[in-house]
Amino acid sequence: NAGVMQNPRHLVRRRGQEARLRCSPMKGHSHVYWYRQLPEEGLKFMVYLQKENIIDESGMPKERFSAEFPKEGPSILRIQQVVRGDSAAYFCASSPPWTDTDTQYFGPGTRLTVL
């Protein structure tokens, strides 16, 4: 049973370019979450999605960041016009539809470096 898949594992972008990070949840999981871990800092919640719906985006920066989880295919975190401060590890997590007895499982992360 494959876990949460993320790709690419490493991504290098120059300032002003766009970054697209992909996440495939665990089989049977319909909830996807994105977190960011800045160097020497803890994990911070960004957004929570279900298929075709954004449930909670309270942690998303107001500009340049967007996320989607289409009916078919992986969830995408998109960062437009990247800046050096966007350099971080971005983790995706997923959880099953039943929420009382299980929690979120994390992928290996995408490490974004902005030059």
Place this chain on the structure above:
Amino acid sequence: QKEVEQDPGPLSVPEGAIVSLNCTYSNSAFQYFMWYRQYSRKGPELLMYTYSSGNKEDGRFTAQVDKSSKYISLFIRDSQPSDSATYLCAMSGYSSASKIIFGSGTRLSIRP
């Protein structure tokens, strides 16, 4: 004040020792409590998951939650060098399908 406070360490103990890791929190709405282990440059790995107050044991790991004191603990018995990692306490509110608030992590090193 942070919602979740965790001593960043580093904490270094000899192999075989009992390790105690702790977090305090301020938001009484938290009901779901987790401990994750994160090796360097890897994703967080779920170790323990508990709902509300009480104890939960899984092998060498025991998690304790005291909601009256807003205090959670993780105990590791018979610690091994392979336990060397960063341990993250985490919690969420009305449902586990809601955003998780993490502590900053405690870096643990087990000396052979």
